[in-house]
Amino acid sequence: MQKRNFVSYFLIFFTLSLIIFGASKIGLLKPLDALGKGILSPFQALTYGAFSKITVFGSNSQVEVLKAQNLELTKKLIDKSKLIADNKALRDQFQTENPKSTNLIEADVVGAPSFIPGVSVPETLILDRGESDGIKIGQAVVYENNLIGQVIQASSSLSDVILITNPSSSFTAKSLTTQSQGVIKGQGGGEMILDNVILSDTLQKQDTILTKGDVNNSGLGFPPDLVVGKVTSISKNASDLFQKADVKTLIDFSKLTKVFVVVNQ
Amino acid sequence: MKFLAFFLLTVALVLEATLTTIPFVFLILLCLLVLLRENWLFVFAFAFGIVLDLVSFKTLGTSSAFFVTFLFLVLLYQSKFEIATNAFVFFASFVGSFTYLLLLGYNNNIIFQAILSSIIGLLLFKLIQRFNKPLIFNQ
Numbered sequence: 001m002q003k004r005n006f007v008s009y010f011l012i013f014f015t016l017s018l019i020i021f022g023a024s025k026i027g028l029l030k031p032l033d034a035l036g037k038g039i040l041s042p043f044q045a046l047t048y049g050a051f052s053k054i055t056v057f058g059s060n061s062q063v064e065v066l067k068a069q070n071l072e073l074t075k076k077l078i079d080k081s082k083l084i085a086d087n088k089a090l091r092d093q094f095q096t097e098n099p100k101s102t103n104l105i106e107a108d109v110v111g112a113p114s115f116i117p118g119v120s121v122p123e124t125l126i127l128d129r130g131e132s133d134g135i136k137i138g139q140a141v142v143y144e145n146n147l148i149g150q151v152i153q154a155s156s157s158l159s160d161v162i163l164i165t166n167p168s169s170s171f172t173a174k175s176l177t178t179q180s181q182g183v184i185k186g187q188g189g190g191e192m193i194l195d196n197v198i199l200s201d202t203l204q205k206q207d208t209i210l211t212k213g214d215v216n217n218s219g220l221g222f223p224p225d226l227v228v229g230k231v232t233s234i235s236k237n238a239s240d241l242f243q244k245a246d247v248k249t250l251i252d253f254s255k256l257t258k259v260f261v262v263v264n265q
Numbered sequence: 266m267k268f269l270a271f272f273l274l275t276v277a278l279v280l281e282a283t284l285t286t287i288p289f290v291f292l293i294l295l296c297l298l299v300l301l302r303e304n305w306l307f308v309f310a311f312a313f314g315i316v317l318d319l320v321s322f323k324t325l326g327t328s329s330a331f332f333v334t335f336l337f338l339v340l341l342y343q344s345k346f347e348i349a350t351n352a353f354v355f356f357a358s359f360v361g362s363f364t365y366l367l368l369l370g371y372n373n374n375i376i377f378q379a380i381l382s383s384i385i386g387l388l389l390f391k392l393i394q395r396f397n398k399p400l401i402f403n404q
Binding site: 005006007009010012013014016017018019020021022023024025029033036037040041044047 | 279282283304307308310311314315316319320322324325326327329330333334336337340
């Protein structure tokens, strides 16, 4: 082989490689790359599958079969547990008269940012439903007849819900027994207060607090008579303008796996 | 011979793309170069490097540039010394595999893999040498 021959071959193909490398690095070859991968990936999957089968033949087949069965059974067990929980949640929700089940979209809780079990409580929830499912910003989120929160953001397939205990949450509410009206303000850490209740109104310990209803003309907002929580303590001073009460929610937000979004009002 | 080279490189490509990080394509290229010393191996090195990058989700051109450079260095070396020896194939396989794995960012047992590669490289060299002696002499 002539020396200058292989040098010219080297120079040509090395330069070509460098050009392709540079173009690939800056993303110029993305369509070509995707096309190539699209063409080659079925062959790759096929050969990988064939080699996997060869590997299975070489190993203890009985153990492999048992392992596969174990994985399958574990998956079925998880699916069944989820199905039972979903079924119970749906049955409970259908038995609830307010809000009507025909006005609801069920959604799975897929995230609770900043929630650390034993350290902090959830302040927001991420649901697996989004704009493509009819979710809009401002819609109420419930579980049975309990108010959970409100949709504050929605992408095409996910939505972000602010919980009623979040410090950014506030809405009008009333007590069940005495019909005293006030504003529920989230305090963070799972706490809420009923504020702005005039002194002449009566508040009772263990009284249930309900939403007063603040649906706007677009049908967005909280429907009336959803359960917010129960009064745990009352703070009333003659010198103050208003009285207030601590309210405890009846729902453990950290254990919610399925909720319902009120879509039609 | 080109057909045999194409077949061997295709098998090596399939193995490398689906099963292992041992650089089979590089080892086959090295063995073929040591035995044949043909310029068309640069074309194969370039083409198979591109396809290898494509199927193993690496930046296109990385493997090609490495293969072409390594073949060039081996050819430069052969102008002064004999390269069709077991010692050279073993050493070149080790150095090449080690550099290649390092270049691709593998950091798991590189030395062990390079030693294994050099043993496989030597075995491949002996195999190709034995089964294709008539073909090689006919070149």
